[in-house]
Amino acid sequence: MAKQRLDKLLSHEGFGSRKDIKKLLRNSKVTVNGTRISDPSFGIDFENDSIAIDDKEISIHKHIYLMMNKIMHTVSTNKDGEHQTVFDLLADDMRTPYLEDKLHLVGRLDMDTEGLLIFTTDGELTHRLISPKSHIGKTYFCVLEHKETDERKKEIEKLFAEGIEVGPDDNEAGFKCEPADVKWATKSQIKEYTENSSIQEIYNKLESKSFNKDDYTAALLTIHEGKYHQVKRMFAAAGNKVVFLKRISIGKLELDKALKPGEYVFLDDESLEKLNWFILSL
Known part of the structure; x- marks a missing residue:
């Protein structure tokens, strides 16, 4: 394996x-x-x-x-002249010159979508995860504007399973x-997936409508592609509207439920294994 310069590595690590780094080497005891x-x-x-x-x-x-647990109203890009970006939420030690060139997103989320977002410097991992050949499932928690009956839920399940236009x-x-799997969220799941979220903002917007914040239909939708506004377009084609959207998993990797909107953590070895499982299985 080729060696890396000490100053480049320390810059990479947020120093x-x-x-x-030159000042650090002069003024501190740096040992290898x-x-x-x-x-x-x-x-x-x-x-x-x-x-x-x-x-x-x-x-x-x-x-x-x-x-990261992406928060609403942030853009999934490094720079934007109008809106706050997800990179703006990172601490200063994650925004060094080295990382500004190398740190990137694995896929994106729409501005008004919350949930699981991955940052990495590993270009190979990113390529494998976003490749259409990978067919990795991504699951979204979706709050719907109109409550669905049991009969309608079965119709939607069938439409999505067959591949809706x-x-x-x-x-x-x-x-x-492509065929997608939809399950209907239970009361406990709704509580779980809205606990660290901005759902109250949605409740406030819909307050004057017939939407009941204590009794609504929510779905867990798993898709294997990532077309523009796909989840919203799927439910629109099925006759409903997504009013709140949160990505909760990519493959076997689930969003850390303790993360509040805008917060992030380093992935541990166990989490990385869940991502790398796909690379090994392709």
Whole structure:
């Protein structure tokens, strides 16, 4: 494995710009395998070298993986002249010059959609996860404007299982969806998926309508593609409207239920295994 420059690695880990790292090497005790290093170009072996700053060992990440609970009204992009972006929600140590070039999103969510969003520097993982060949299921919690009867629920299940035809949206043509699975959320699931969310904003908007915030229909929809506004278009084609949308899982990886809207965590090894399971199985 090729070695990486010490200054590049420390910048990657959130210790500042290359200029900042030079100051760090001058003013602090930076050691590699116990030997003090002052040369910013010193080569580091990810697999075997140990780095410490003032005798405190630091973790070395070959790549960074973050899970965010995206909040409504944020844009899934790095820069936007009008709206707050999901990158604006990251702490300063996640917005270094190195990470600004490398950290990216695995897929996107619409501006008014909440839920599971993955950031990473691992381009190979991203390519495999978003490839149409991967056929990874993505599950969404959907609050519907109109309450559905048991008979209508069965009709919708059948339509989605067969692959529903959706109409055009903005400049996007209509298309026939791949078969999708819909289940109807229980009271306990509704409580679970709305606990750390912005659902109250939706309740306030719909207050003057017939929508009952204490008794409505919500669905758990799993799709294997990601066309423009697909979930909303599917329910619209089935005769209803999605008023709140939250992605709750990608494959086997579920959104951390403790994350409040806008919060994020580093993915642990167990979570990464759930993502990498797809790479190994393709």
